Amino acid sequence: MPAADVEDLLRQVAPQVLGAVVRRYGNFDLAEDAVQEALVAAATQWLDGGVPANPKGWLITVAARRLTDMLRNEQARRRREDAVATWELPRQQPDAGDQSANSDDTLILLFMCCHPALSPPSQIALTLRAVGGLTTTEVARAFLVSEATMTRRITRAKQQIKDSGIPFRLPALQERTERLAVVLHVLYLIFTEGYAATSGPSLHRVELATEAVRLTRSVHELLPENAEAAGLLALMLLTDARRAARTTPTGELVPLAEQDRALWNRDYITEGIALITAALLRGRSGPYQLQAAIAAIHDEAASTEETDWPQIKALYELLVQSSDNPMVALNHAVAVAMADGPAAGLERVQTLAKDKQLAEDHRLHSVRAHLLELSGDTAAAREAYRAAARRATNLPQQRYLISRAARLPDS
Amino acid sequence: MKYMILSYASQQDYDGMAGQPSDLPAWSPEDFAAMASFMDGFNTELAEAGELVETRALAAPVHTRRLGARNGSPFVTDGPYAETQEVLAGYWIVECESFDRASEIAGRLAGCPAPDHVAANAYADVRPIMETADEIAY
Numbered sequence: 147m148p149a150a151d152v153e154d155l156l157r158q159v160a161p162q163v164l165g166a167v168v169r170r171y172g173n174f175d176l177a178e179d180a181v182q183e184a185l186v187a188a189a190t191q192w193l194d195g196g197v198p199a200n201p202k203g204w205l206i207t208v209a210a211r212r213l214t215d216m217l218r219n220e221q222a223r224r225r226r227e228d229a230v231a232t233w234e235l236p237r238q239q240p241d242a243g244d245q246s247a248n249s250d251d252t253l254i255l256l257f258m259c260c261h262p263a264l265s266p267p268s269q270i271a272l273t274l275r276a277v278g279g280l281t282t283t284e285v286a287r288a289f290l291v292s293e294a295t296m297t298r299r300i301t302r303a304k305q306q307i308k309d310s311g312i313p314f315r316l317p318a319l320q321e322r323t324e325r326l327a328v329v330l331h332v333l334y335l336i337f338t339e340g341y342a343a344t345s346g347p348s349l350h351r352v353e354l355a356t357e358a359v360r361l362t363r364s365v366h367e368l369l370p371e372n373a374e375a376a377g378l379l380a381l382m383l384l385t386d387a388r389r390a391a392r393t394t395p396t397g398e399l400v401p402l403a404e405q406d407r408a409l410w411n412r413d414y415i416t417e418g419i420a421l422i423t424a425a426l427l428r429g430r431s432g433p434y435q436l437q438a439a440i441a442a443i444h445d446e447a448a449s450t451e452e453t454d455w456p457q458i459k460a461l462y463e464l465l466v467q468s469s470d471n472p473m474v475a476l477n478h479a480v481a482v483a484m485a486d487g488p489a490a491g492l493e494r495v496q497t498l499a500k501d502k503q504l505a506e507d508h509r510l511h512s513v514r515a516h517l518l519e520l521s522g523d524t525a526a527a528r529e530a531y532r533a534a535a536r537r538a539t540n541l542p543q544q545r546y547l548i549s550r551a552a553r554l555p556d557s
Numbered sequence: 558m559k560y561m562i563l564s565y566a567s568q569q570d571y572d573g574m575a576g577q578p579s580d581l582p583a584w585s586p587e588d589f590a591a592m593a594s595f596m597d598g599f600n601t602e603l604a605e606a607g608e609l610v611e612t613r614a615l616a617a618p619v620h621t622r623r624l625g626a627r628n629g630s631p632f633v634t635d636g637p638y639a640e641t642q643e644v645l646a647g648y649w650i651v652e653c654e655s656f657d658r659a660s661e662i663a664g665r666l667a668g669c670p671a672p673d674h675v676a677a678n679a680y681a682d683v684r685p686i687m688e689t690a691d692e693i694a695y
Binding site: 225231235 | 568571577617619622625630631632633634635636637639640
């Protein structure tokens, strides 16, 4: 079997193997290390010796043996130090008659790794390692931090999970919805991190965006009735569909209006639209569904001019109600401008600029500049592009904004 | 009448069986295969004679949680045994006519092939299982 196939297979079974070992023997922190070692052993042995008839069983056996070793060493060390480890059994009782308490291990692991006691960077790192089957080196490289830093982050996260004493099962029914929102948010963060990183100078072997899509797909498969999980998967596909058109060969960002739409991934668009269409039929729409619906309208249009802006505006109006994210408000202003003319949009931007923090954000000035340019006020647009460039945080953005300003005549 | 036959091993014995030397030498693959084959035959014979109720082996002693109580709340001690401490490793529940018959059955375990240092110290206990709560009152 080629190396890439072995790797795919390992990543796919990794959470099931970890789930089986933790379910049987507990000790999430050590079990996670043991499974990692089993995965590494498999990656080398299977390439030479072939994949065993039951790969999952092989990995579980090897990981369980390794866990026994680790426990023996840990317990011997503790006895030497005369430090007996005891912990309180959590009071939480399982929901009576809740059949789903025995649900898929991948989902349980996601809930564990996205435990609210952990910081978002820890949740992300642990999710990629324990559920995604990535090595610490791979996670570190994907986030451009040193391996030592990532090791500390993961170790600390596992210690926090251990200290929390949470049992290996789905959270109680009444908190599951809230906890699922955290899981989806972590997957969303992994995706946006990967999406931003793809414009960087070097592409890494591990594509975070692809990994996020894979994990979200498994959540959607496990919870097909959950409209927000479907919405998030749709949003990722509809956004990732534009990946090839998003940057020039030299890595410069290409705005949506100027992208070569022939480069968009039609399969992703078709799948994303089918997902979001089905999800929207389920009633009250959450923010991921609304964002996916907006992305779908963009992806369906042949050009900026042919885009259904009134509908995008209406969707942003719903989104603004459920989110206090200033970027959502800013995008809403753009949709207003495209639907009702630049003057209406500029009016919205003017209102948003009353927020002191947003008034200093380059994105507000950038939007204002675009809208002024659309309205034909080139002198004011040029000033606004320069104002945006002064506040921009990175060089490609500054170069882009200054070049926009330079294209405009003085008056 | 029901009896329980209990066998014992320390974590070091488990390590040895897994092929890992400690203060004690490790079992060879042949040692292990001979033991496994003996146990298979032993269990099959008991089952065919209608005397076997159930038999189980337990996972290594390091995989043990001990539940205690502290001010009425449960608390857990992980891996409460010392490495050399002999603890329950497996059991058979047999149903037979007498304590003597149950002892004969357990006695056949003496024929189980094992490395010398293991065979020299191996033993099994036989204990009658109470049929009703009344028995505890004598």
